[in-house]
Amino acid sequence: MKARTLRHAWRAGLIAGLLPLALGSSAQTAPTWNGRPIQMAAAVPAASAAPAVLPPVRLDVADYEAIATAMTNEGKLPGMAMAIVQGGRVVSARGYGVTDVSNPLPIDAHTTFRLASLSKAFAATVTGLLVNDGVLRWDSHLTDYVPAFQLSEPGAAEQLTVADILSHRTGLKRNTFDRDIERDADYHVLTTQLATAPMQCAPGSCYAYQNVAFSLIGDIVFAATGQFYSEVVTRRIFKPLGMNDASYGLEGITASARWARPHVRSGRGWTSLIPKPTYYRLAPAAGVNASISDMAQWLIAQAGHRPDVLPAPLLATLHAPLVDTPGETQVASWRRSRLTAASYALGWRDYSYSGHDVIFHGGAVQGYRAVIAMLPERDLGVVILWNSDSALPSALLPTILDDALGIQGGEWLDDPSYGLPASTMYARRRADTPEGSDASSSKASPR
Known part of the structure; x- marks a missing residue:
């Protein structure tokens, strides 16, 4: 499949060293469960030499910026920020x-959002x-660091x-205890x-x-280093990458020089709220705050252009599909x-997008949404x-990916309920677009 052969196309070299360990010892031998054989997650294929990155395409960046401006006009959306690298x-x-x-204060490149x-x-x-x-080690066991931890x-x-833990292969049922977190339950109580x-x-x-369960990685980091998880991320990632607006937790966002308040729909439009502290208590899973300037640097590093901070073999391991x-x-x-296959890697999703590899993740808590994607080739x-809780900005992502790949027919912003001005809607017909092309629409919500 083209998506698999083009994986990690921006990075030179091989997936080596770290990759075999990413499987973990529990993924090497198929155990039985309640007396029945277990179907194990597929192994990660080793990569040969990475193919060259294709020549860059010229994107209509001014068009995307105009669309974003239109989205925030006339009360359709309180605010947003976008970076393209x-x-x-x-x-x-x-x-x-x-x-x-x-x-109302204008959102700029250094306004902090919840991720x-x-x-x-x-x-x-x-x-x-x-x-x-x-x-x-990737195959280090949780109980080596948290000996009292138990499963049923x-x-x-x-x-x-x-x-x-980092690939959501804990064996637990989906979103275990999330409802309890939303009811303000204590994280440490729930882990017991x-x-x-x-x-x-x-x-x-x-x-x-x-x-x-994902946030147990924070307990491991603390046990292994003797430092609080958020301090390690700040020292190893935020500061070296120049993510100067980034922080953790409710205290971090409210201490920002300028930060975007969360919004929910009300009878007369949008209502701003105080951010809920609940998911902030799960720092590894949902604790980061950052500006769009920060996130641009994060994308550059994840794309392999900051090997002094994030070496290429590590990035190859993080982005390789595990399940x-x-x-x-x-x-x-x-x-x-667009998607013909989807996998989870280590903190990232891996998609086959019309035959092209895309590394992706989405985020959502009350009043905030976010999407991030990389197209390696x-x-x-x-x-x-x-x-805000609006789905509208998420349609911009496939719009940009389609443009970068030369894919036609996906007018994702065409939904009339969005109410975008006709002059800025991406649904404009181009001279080279065949008549009768697919005009399916989306009000996609990030995850």
């Missing part, structure tokens, strides 16, 4: 709209740096590895209650998205139309952050 440089990084409809689940890639990356240091099935806790939570498979053998996630191909219109990265 290509070839290791920032093509665009701007803010649009306002931080708060009740006290929600885009935080997971930071957790995987800082763990990988510790693996590089020899402090951890005998022996399961002892099987759980670092790589399993995982000892009674139902399991659907042996650790390392199936996928189910987690927030509470299939076929449900992702059915989540939204653009995914149903074009050395292109896009991140969009916004301070």
Whole structure:
């Protein structure tokens, strides 16, 4: 499949050293579970020499900026920020709209947003740096660092590895205890209650998205380094990359010089809120705050242009698929139309987008949404952050990916309910667009 052969196209070299360990010891031998053989996650294929990056395409950046401006006009969206990077440089990084409809200040490149689940890639990356240091291994077991941890099935806790946690292969059912977190339950109490939570498979053998269990990686980092998780990320990632607006937690965002308040729909439009602290308590899963300027630097580093901070073999390991996630191909219109395969890696999703590899993640908490994607063969990265529950900005992502790949027919912003001015809608017909091309639309929500 083209998506697999083009994986990591922007990086030279081989997937070596770290990659075999990413499978974890529990993924090497198929155990039995309740007396039945377990189907294990597929192994990661070793890569040969990475193919060259294709020549860059000229993107209609001014068009995308005009669309973003239109989205934030007339109350359709309180605010957003978008960055596009290509070839290791920032093509665009701007803010649009306002931080708060009740006290409107313009969003700029240094306005801080809550990243929600885009935080997971930071957790995987800082763990990988510790693996590089020899402090951890991908197949290190959680119970080596948190000896009291238990799962409901005998022996399961002892099987759980670092790589399993970061790829959502804990064996627990999907989103275990998320509802309790939303009801303000204590994270540490819930981690002890995982000892009674139902399991659907042996650790390392199936996928189910987690927030509470994913955040156990923070306990491992603390035990291995003696430093708080957020301090390690700040020292190893934020500061070296110049992510000067980035922070962790509710205290971090409210201390920012300018930050975007979350918004929900009300009868008369948008209402701003105080951010909920609940998911902030899961720092590895959902704790990061950052500006679009920060995220542009994060994209450049994840694309391999900052080997002094994130070496190429580590990035290859982080982005390589570990477990299939076929449900992702059915989540939204653009995914149903474009995705032919989906997997989870380490803190990242891996998509086959019309035969092209895309590294992706989405994030959502009350009043905030975010999407981030990298297209390796074009050395292109896009991140969009916004301070509302609207689905509208997420349609910009496949719009940009389609342009970069020369794919026609996906007018993702064509939905009339978006109410965008005709002059700025991406649905404009181009001279080379065949008549009768697919005009399917999407109100895709990030995840």
